[in-house]
Amino acid sequence: MPAAVGGAIAGAVIAGPIGAVVGGVAGAVAGAAVDPPAEVTTYVAGNPVDPVYLDGEVVVGATLPEGVQFAQVPNYQYQYVYVNGVPVLVEPGTRKVVYIVR
Secondary structure, three states, X not given: OOHHHHHHHHHHHHHOHHHHHHHHHHXXXXXXXXXXXXXXXXXXXXXXXXXXXXXXXXXXXXXXXOOOOOEEOOOOOOEEEEXXXXXXXXXXXXXXXXXXXX
């Protein structure tokens, strides 16, 4: 089992699904971040979606809970969601945060 998955599971056990966001960080592997093109970050910032509110701060490598819905970025492999008002890019297959739009 990948370390990040184990961290998310541990977080979920300790704090429920919300803990999975922060718990995923405990086992996150280095290099999970991406460097999106400027047009992607501009699109995400210019097309806000309803935010999801979770306990803790979401960081790169965190795994988002199953119930969180993602929005599509046209012609891009990653999707996005606003977590606690902050837009993040997510790898949809793993549900991992790969970039925080600032």
